[in-house]
Structures are given as C-alpha cells and as structure tokens.
Amino acid sequence: xxxxxxxxxxxxxxxxxxxxxxxxxxxxxxxxxxxxxxxxxxxxxxxxxxxxxxxxxxxxxxxxxxxxxxxxxxxxxxxxxxxxxxxxxxxxxxxxxxxxxxxxxxxxxxxxxxxxxxxxxxxxxxxxxxxxxxxxxxxxxxxxxxxxxxxxxxxxxxxxxxxxxxxxxxxxxxxxxxxxxxxxxxxxxxxxxxxxxxxxxxxxxxxxxxxxxxxxxxxxxxxxxxxxxxxxxxxxxxxxxxxxxxxxxx
Amino acid sequence: xxxxxxxxxxxxxxxxxxxxxxxxxxxxxxxxxxxxxxxxxxxxxxxxxxxxxxxxxxxxxxxxxxxxxxxxxxxxxxxxxxxxxxxxxxxxxxxxxxxxxxxxxxxxxxxxxxxxxxxxxxxxxxxxxxxxxxxxxxxxxxxxxxxxxxxxxxxxxxxxxxxxxxxxxxxxxxxxxxxxxxxxxxxxxxxxxxxxxxxxxxxxxxxxxxxxxxxxxxxxxxxxxxxxxxxxxxxxxxxxxxxxxxxxxxxxxxxxxxxxxxxxxxxxxxxxxxxxxxxxxxxxxxxxxxxxxxxxxxxxxxxxxxxxxxxxxxxxxxxxxxxxxxxxxxxxxxxxxxxxxxxxxxxxxxxxxxxxxxxxxxxxxxxxxxxxxxxxxxxxxxxxxxxxxxxxxxxxxxxxxxxxxxxxxxxxxxxxxxxxxxxxxxxxxxxxxxxxxxxxxxxxxxxxxxxxxxxxxxxxxxxxxxxxxxxxxxxxxxxxxxxxxxxxxxxxxxxxxxxxxxxxxxxxxxxxxxxxxxxxxxxxxxxxxxxxxxxxxxxxxxxxxxxxxxxxxxxxxxxxxxxxxxxxxxxxxxxxxxxxxxxxxxxxxxxxxxxxxxxxxxxxxxx
Numbered sequence: 001x002x003x004x005x006x007x008x009x010x011x012x013x014x015x016x017x018x019x020x021x022x023x024x025x026x027x028x029x030x031x032x033x034x035x036x037x038x039x040x041x042x043x044x045x046x047x048x049x050x051x052x053x054x055x056x057x058x059x060x061x062x063x064x065x066x067x068x069x070x071x072x073x074x075x076x077x078x079x080x081x082x083x084x085x086x087x088x089x090x091x092x093x094x095x096x097x098x099x100x101x102x103x104x105x106x107x108x109x110x111x112x113x114x115x116x117x118x119x120x121x122x123x124x125x126x127x128x129x130x131x132x133x134x135x136x137x138x139x140x141x142x143x144x145x146x147x148x149x150x151x152x153x154x155x156x157x158x159x160x161x162x163x164x165x166x167x168x169x170x171x172x173x174x175x176x177x178x179x180x181x182x183x184x185x186x187x188x189x190x191x192x193x194x195x196x197x198x199x200x201x202x203x204x205x206x207x208x209x210x211x212x213x214x215x216x217x218x219x220x221x222x223x224x225x226x227x228x229x230x231x232x233x234x235x236x237x238x239x240x241x242x243x244x245x246x247x248x249x250x
Numbered sequence: 251x252x253x254x255x256x257x258x259x260x261x262x263x264x265x266x267x268x269x270x271x272x273x274x275x276x277x278x279x280x281x282x283x284x285x286x287x288x289x290x291x292x293x294x295x296x297x298x299x300x301x302x303x304x305x306x307x308x309x310x311x312x313x314x315x316x317x318x319x320x321x322x323x324x325x326x327x328x329x330x331x332x333x334x335x336x337x338x339x340x341x342x343x344x345x346x347x348x349x350x351x352x353x354x355x356x357x358x359x360x361x362x363x364x365x366x367x368x369x370x371x372x373x374x375x376x377x378x379x380x381x382x383x384x385x386x387x388x389x390x391x392x393x394x395x396x397x398x399x400x401x402x403x404x405x406x407x408x409x410x411x412x413x414x415x416x417x418x419x420x421x422x423x424x425x426x427x428x429x430x431x432x433x434x435x436x437x438x439x440x441x442x443x444x445x446x447x448x449x450x451x452x453x454x455x456x457x458x459x460x461x462x463x464x465x466x467x468x469x470x471x472x473x474x475x476x477x478x479x480x481x482x483x484x485x486x487x488x489x490x491x492x493x494x495x496x497x498x499x500x501x502x503x504x505x506x507x508x509x510x511x512x513x514x515x516x517x518x519x520x521x522x523x524x525x526x527x528x529x530x531x532x533x534x535x536x537x538x539x540x541x542x543x544x545x546x547x548x549x550x551x552x553x554x555x556x557x558x559x560x561x562x563x564x565x566x567x568x569x570x571x572x573x574x575x576x577x578x579x580x581x582x583x584x585x586x587x588x589x590x591x592x593x594x595x596x597x598x599x600x601x602x603x604x605x606x607x608x609x610x611x612x613x614x615x616x617x618x619x620x621x622x623x624x625x626x627x628x629x630x631x632x633x634x635x636x637x638x639x640x641x642x643x644x645x646x647x648x649x650x651x652x653x654x655x656x657x658x659x660x661x662x663x664x665x666x667x668x669x670x671x672x673x674x675x676x677x678x679x680x681x682x683x684x685x686x687x688x689x690x691x692x693x694x695x696x697x698x699x700x701x702x703x704x705x706x707x708x709x710x711x712x713x714x715x716x717x718x719x720x721x722x723x724x725x726x727x728x729x730x731x732x733x734x735x736x737x738x739x740x741x742x743x744x745x746x747x748x749x750x751x752x753x754x755x756x757x758x759x760x761x762x763x764x765x766x767x768x769x770x771x772x773x774x775x776x777x778x779x780x781x782x783x784x785x786x787x788x789x790x791x792x793x794x795x796x797x798x799x800x801x802x803x804x805x806x807x808x809x810x811x812x813x814x815x816x817x818x819x820x821x822x823x824x825x826x827x828x829x830x831x832x833x834x835x836x837x838x839x840x841x842x843x844x845x846x847x848x849x850x851x852x853x854x855x856x857x
Binding site for chain 1: 450688689690691692693694695696697698699700701702703705706707712716719720723724726727730731
C-alpha cells in the first residue's frame, strides 16, 4: 500500500514538474516564433534548438525549425526537421507542402520505379499514421479480436459474421503489426545528406571507386555502421559506403 | 545360318573376358608433354575487321586464360576456351584452346609477338606471326567505286567524337551553346543513346535530337551526327569541360572462311551474319575561362539574371472595383540563362494586397503572373517595376523600368458581397500552369509536446493496461465457462465440490474424535469417505459399498491407497456393530488414514 501511495506521489510530482516545464518551453517557443516573424532566423533556430536540447519536442516545433533552416538556406537541416515533424504528425497539410517544397530543391532526383507495387502501396498506408497512432489502433484491434474470440467461446449459437469478423480483424492486426515493425525499424536508420555532393563508394575506405553520388538534402537509409563509415541505401536501392560526418541520422 | 553351340558361346565369353582384362591391365599412355602453339585464322585482314587468335595447349586441359599483351595494330577481346578430350587406341589425348578476337585498328604489317606461358614450372613459348592489315572496303552503296579519299590508317581516324563551344570566355551562369559531333568515315555504326556529358562545374541542359549531314575534313568525307546542348558554368576560373562519352556499336560483317565463292553470295543480305563490336568514344576536353560578374554598377534590383532580355509589364483589368483582383503579368523574353531569371521585385507599398505568383516558362521567355488587390478606391496607378540583368554581350548591367500603369478603382457597392479568398486565376491563360511556391508560415502553437524518443509502444503503463484488458477478457470468459459448466454438468459440479465437502466432514469427525464419541466419529468418517468417493466417481452415495468402490478404484489407484480405503471402510463397518471396541488411539489412526487418503487422492488428482 505504501508503495502504491509512493508511486502515486511520484506520478503527481512528475506531472506537476512537467506542467511547470511545459510553461517554460512554451514561452521559449513563442519567443522563437517572434524571432522568425522578424526574419531573425538564426535567433529563432537557437531558441527552438534550446527546447529540443531540454529533451522535448513536438511536430509543430520541428516544423517551425524546418522553416527557419529553409529560410537560412540550410536545405539539409530543413528537410531533416520536416522529416522529424512528419514522423509525429504525418497528415499535416502545411507540413506536407513545406516538406515537398524543400525536397524539390534537392539538386538531383532519383527515379523510383516501385511506386505502384503492392509493397509500396502497403507501406504508404502506414506513412499516414504516426507510431503512437498505430500503437493505439493496433491495441484497439487486438482487444477487439480477443473480445470477439471470447464471444465465440461463450456463445453457444454464434452468427457466421462473428467468425468472419474475427478473421478480418486478425488479418488486419497481423498486417498492421508488420507495417508497424517496418516503421519502427526506420527510427535511427534514416539519414539526411549534409554536404552539397557526396560520392558513395564501393568500399569503406578512402580512395575507393565511386559507385554513385548523393546530394544535399537527399534521404538515405542506413544499413550498417563501421567505425567512421556507414553503409547506406539510396531510394533507388543502390547501396554504397559514405563517411558518417556527411549525413545526419535520425 | 550358324547355330550358336554352348562350346562356341563359352569360347566367345572367355575371349571377351581376356580382352577386357588385357584392356584394363595394359598401361594407359597419357600425353605427358604439353605443347603450345599459336595460330591465326588469316594473315591478311581489312581495317575494322577481325581475326581469330587461337592459343592451343595440347596434353593439358587445366590451363587458365593467358593474359595477352598489347598487340600493336589490334584491339584484343577474349572469346573463351575450347577443350578437347579423346581416347583412341589406348591413348588419352587432351587439349585446350583459348580463343581471342583481334580487331584491326591500324593499317600496315604487324607482328603478333611470341607468347610465353608458364605451366608446372616449365616455360612454353610460341612463334611470332605476321598479319597484314589492308584498307577497308566501303560498306556504302558506292562500295564498288574507287574512293578518292586519302587512306585513313586507324580506327580512331575513322570514327571520333568532337565537342566545340561557341565561347571560350564567359561569365558565371552564362548560357554557352555546345555542339557534339560524331564523325564516321564509311563504317557501319549503331547507337542507342545520346552522348553523355557529366561535369560538376557546369549545369548542362539535355542533349537535343541529332542533325545528320556530310562534312569533309582534309579532303576526307565524313558522315556527321550533330548534337546540341547548352552549358552553364557554376564557378569562376579556368574550367576544363571533361569530354563527352558516346557508347555505340561497330557492326562488322562476318567473313566466310571458304575459299570458293558460295552459291549463297547472291543472298548476302539474308545469309550474311554480322558481329557487333562495342566502342566507347571519348571526345576532346575544351577549356573555358569563366569570369565572375563585375561588382561595379550593380543595380539594387539585380537578382542574378544573366543574358540579353526584354521586359514587358501588363495589368488587367485596369477599371475595377475596390477589392477586385488585378492580374499583373511580367514577361521576360530574350536569350540567356532563364534559370537565373527571378521575379522582378514589387514595391507596391501597403496599397495593394499581394498574392503568390505563378510562373510560366517557355522556350525563350518566362512569365510571372501575380494577383494584386487594391485596398482603397483612391489608388490610381500601379507603381513602376524594375527588372535588371547582366548582359554578357555588352558586359554591362542593364535595367529596364516599366510602368506606372494607370488604373481606375471605384468604390464597392455596399450590397455587393466582398469575398475574395485564395488566388484569382484567369482560366483562359494560366489554366495549365503551375502555382508559384514558397513555404507555408510557421505554426503559432507548440502542439502536443512530449519527451524526445518517447513512443507509446515503449510505455510500460500502456503495455500493462493493454495486457490487463486482455487478461480480464480472457479471465471473464474462463470464469463464465466454468460457471456455466458448474450449473449444467452435475458430474463436474460434484467433483468440484467433493474436496470442500470432505474438508467439512473431516472437521466434524475431528470434533467427534476430540469428544471421544466413537459412534459419531465412525459414522462421520464413513459418511465423509463415502460422500467424497461418490462425488468423485459420480456414483449414487447411498448405493456405495466397499466392494463397488474397490472394483472401480482398482484400475485407477495403487494398492497402498486402496488398502487404506479398505481399512477405513472396514473399521467403520466393525464400529457399526461394536462401537466401543475401539480405543481412542485406534480412532486417531483411522482419522489419520482418512485424512491421508483424501489428501493423497486430491493432491494426485487420481480420480
């Protein structure tokens, strides 16, 4: 009992601290917004980054920070922050517009050929949800599946639609978990190119033959890290090695 | 017809066996010494045609592809190995031939040098071979006519790529026309793609469709394929434009090996086969001096446009009501790098509400269209607009000022709705155009702020709650099932209640034991055990006898427990007739056995 009281107390204290902290963070956010409105982008960036350095973030914060970097001609960091914002708020139209506009500024476009494959369409469904939203949806579906199975066990005469319902929700749940895992795997595995142009080599060593190039603001997928080198995959599935300092992983 | 007698058959069999024995017993003589020979399929070849060079290794088959040195006058290509293994008259002979294709790229007499191969510590050398490369026959329709063209000695002289620039000195971002020419002298060349130009120091337009014409160089006639494009230097200094590359295929007629003319010669086009030889042509790399734009007399409105342009300004409608939109059209046309042409800066003050611009790009013009709305009816003109650019021909900055444009704004009728939202479009002109783009303004509220990298699926409380929901659902279902079974299944209900009833009986028996009431004690012991076994075995309690119980339990429990059951029942039976014949210690013993028996049956869940 004492332990429960202690836990409740700790919970209340931490909630109170977070509420206090949130007020401070919000005031910093509004201050940063004012800097932006005065076109003082570097000061605005400083304030937004200060909030993030305290260990807090929101989709709007990343969005505003992306705007600041874009206005400061730092395309890669703008794209990075828009991508981070998109992870938290994937259906924000303003964000979508700014993100696409920033991506359009990337010097080189890679032809993607798998737009219409089942896999890409299936993955695009999950792009519309954040990880937290997917977690809640999957939890609800799982509870529903268990509930329907319980009903099936309890009811002596059950309608056929109950079995169909269990099957459909089970399939949705399995597919959802698979998509969720794929999406969760991308955390810490995506990266944005920092330099104007980076030569991607066949081997992780200086002087190795260039396989292809990647350009500032381009998003790549991190496959492996080896000391100062990273094995990356471009969106057209080309794979090669680059130095770690040329990208930001997020 | 000869008859096959048993004796004849036996003789044949013996002779066959002896032959086989002799065959396998005799030593197989392998060609232990290896010989190495180099041959060509012909000693005379025309320029642009090929010969086969064969490296024969007799006596061995495990010789890997030898590395061929550079042979003057020829370009070599490995075709593959051809191995041979034969068994003749008890002798095994084996050989391997590595075949190379030599393409004649120069005219004259050339020596294929002596080739040396190392094998198992021994060195093998071939002899030299002289091959003469003669002038190629024409492949064109005039092939039978004598050509007046001077002889071209090498393949490089007969097919080559050249690029030329219209300017040798330019400014950063200036448009420089570039021409790529493929020269071919009477060679059948095929191509599937345009020349490639890659250079990080230049922005390069797409290569246009080629023109085809004849051109003579030093009296030699060439077929020319001319490709055009534009390049834009991105930085200043002396820049080298790395050469263009062009992948094409030389189609060579495969010559017949027979000495005599074939009857199929007349069906040449049908029966003749051709070989394709890939060529990767590289052009020259011209240099260009690129200067920065001058910093003197830089106009305030200069945004980087470079070229020779004209600027037109137009507005419509010019007679309107306050709040109505005006489409302001700014057209920049001329020659130059349109990528550097940005929208002229508008200084319309606070009198106009300005919307996003739309841009239309045509071949030699760029049109910016902006919607502006006069805020007051007192506005009488659109102020002048300035466009400035650097003209590389005159080497000066030029400024073109257009306007002001007079407009007439009348007051809005009060009963007219004044609803103008979004960008006004003139569908007749810009229906298919792209909308001008910029980023959308920042968000005013911080939104749902949360700790970094905190995801719900990692939250222990969330996992606990979700697990709890599932456990509760499953538990409720199991509980409901058990309750239903308890209500409907008497056997199950009796079995489930048996231990509880037995516990009560034991408690009561213990009380009787404490009171030293042997009659009551044995009565309770008998009832408890009978009730317990009746419930467990789903038997009518009143009808249970020692024999009936033992008969059923014999198959299910071991002898020890069975003996204990019998002992309790026996004691109870005896006590019924002589209740006072049992001492307290005996009663305690019976009680102990009863408790042990029920406990044992319950714990082991035997019945």
